[in-house]
Amino acid sequence: MTQSSIAPDTAATSPVRLQAVAAEGQPDVTPALEELYRGFEKELLVPLWTEIGDLMPAHPRSRAVPHLWRWNKLRELAARAGDLVPVGRGGERRAIALANPSLGGRPFATPTLWAAIQYLMPGEDAPEHRHTQHAFRFVVEGEGVWTVVGRDPVAMRRGDFLPQAGWNWHAHHNATAEPMAWIDGLDIPFQYVTESQFFEFGRDDISDAERITPSRSRSERLWGHPGLRPVSAGTPGPGSPLLAYRWEHTDRxxxxxxxxxAEGFDGTVEHGHAAVRFSDPATGADVLPTLRAEMHRVASGTETAPVRETGSSVYQVFDGSGTVTVGDTSWSVTRGDLFAVPSWQPFSVRSEAGTSDSDSGALDLFRFSDAPVFEALRLDRTQVEGNPR
Known part of the structure; x- marks a missing residue:
């Protein structure tokens, strides 16, 4: 006894759709070619000669577009969410992600980078959890929230950069009578597309011992001394063991x-443009395996040279004002504004800051990018004013 079944018409249900086109470099359009293409569709095959222009373009063509998010609008909407949206289990965090307009409504600032404003009301706790996504917090205004990483309370204040490598338990608590907002940066889109992410709930409540508000965290007391590594430290894990990079050091x-x-010595990236990179004190590498973080200061009246880079970036204006140009788009920006720079889009900025809108009298920009990924894969490339380097 034998059994037989009729297979569905794969060609009719195939997601592959091929069209013979009369064009230079393409085969002649004939009934035989059409029949060949239907066979490809049925077997879920795609010939390179129909796709090479899209798969192998002459230069990167990002799916993201340059875009600007105004801080005053983000802050207003986050405050309204503070009145309406709980921060406990379920939502986990009152975090509102930036969605690049060309990425189909996904909560991604670029194809590899997540950026969000997080908002915590007075006395609130954000419950403990951990995830494989690498993360940081950057504070453009305010203070009063402590992030608790591995049961180590870490103060968050204006200008502070607080990295946190993946798979570390963390929670937040607001110890003051005022709400506080900051930005989160994560590699969520990168881990999403590589299907590598894990997440785990922790405790619903942090202990009284973790509700203390020390001026310096344990990580700072151990690792926060310039050029000095504790002899007791063993093999470092992925990401920086220093949980807070304080603004006074960055500013100085x-x-x-x-x-x-000004004294005639080297030290700046280009005339009037100072920059520092946050680094792991244990290894000298980037603070996080997939994310690079930097602070840039552009003196008033200075215009930076246009730069193209593979990989994408998100910037936040920390202080001052100026004009930012990304590709063919220009914006006037002020404190708190965020903007996305897609891969291989030329980027430049002109500082229009002064003592009335900047403590330093310059335009200060916080930047984070996916550069460590591109460098690890040897896919990094930079071009300044048409000259590759």
Missing amino acids: ALADQLALE
Whole structure:
């Protein structure tokens, strides 16, 4: 006894759709070619000669577009969410992600980077959890929230950069009578597309011992001494063991670079443009395996040279004002504004800051990018004013 079944018409249900086109470099359109293409569709095959222009373009063509998000609008909407949206289990965090307009409504600022404004009301706790996504917090205004990473309470204040490598338990608590907002950056889109992410709930409540508000966290007391590594430290894990990079140190480093330039010495990226990169004190590498973070200071009246880079970036204006140009798009920006720079789009900025809108009198920009991924894969490339480097 034998059994037989009729297979569905694969060609009719195939997601592959091929069209013979009369064009230079393409085969002649004939009934035989059409029949060949139907066979490809049935067997879920795609010939390279129909796709090479899209799969192998002459230069990167990002799916993302340059876009600007105004801080005053984000802050207003986050405050309204604070009145309406709980922060406990289920939602986990009152975080509102930036959605690049060309990425189909996904909560991604670029194809590899997540950026969000997070908002915590007075006395609130964001419950403990952990995830494989690498993350950081950057504070453009306010203070009063402590992030608790591995049961180590870490103060969050204006200008502070707080990295947190993946798979570390973390929670937040607001110890003051005022709400606080900051930005989160994560590699969620990268881990999403590579299908590598894990997530786990932790405790619903942090202990009284973790509700203390020390001026320095344990990580800072151990790792926060310039050029000094504790002998007791073993093999470091992925990501920086230092959980807070304080603004006073970043500010001083940028100011010193511009001062050295004024004295005729090297130290700046280009004339009037100082920059520092946050690094892992254990290894000297980037603070996180998939994310690079930097602070840039552009002196008033300075215009930076247009730069193209593979990979994408998100910037936030920390202080001052200026004009930002990404590709063919330009915006006037002020404190808190965020903008996306897609892969291989030329980027430049002109500082229009002054003492009335900037503590430093310059335009200060916080930047994070996916550069470590591209460098690890040897796919990094930079071009300044048409000259590759």
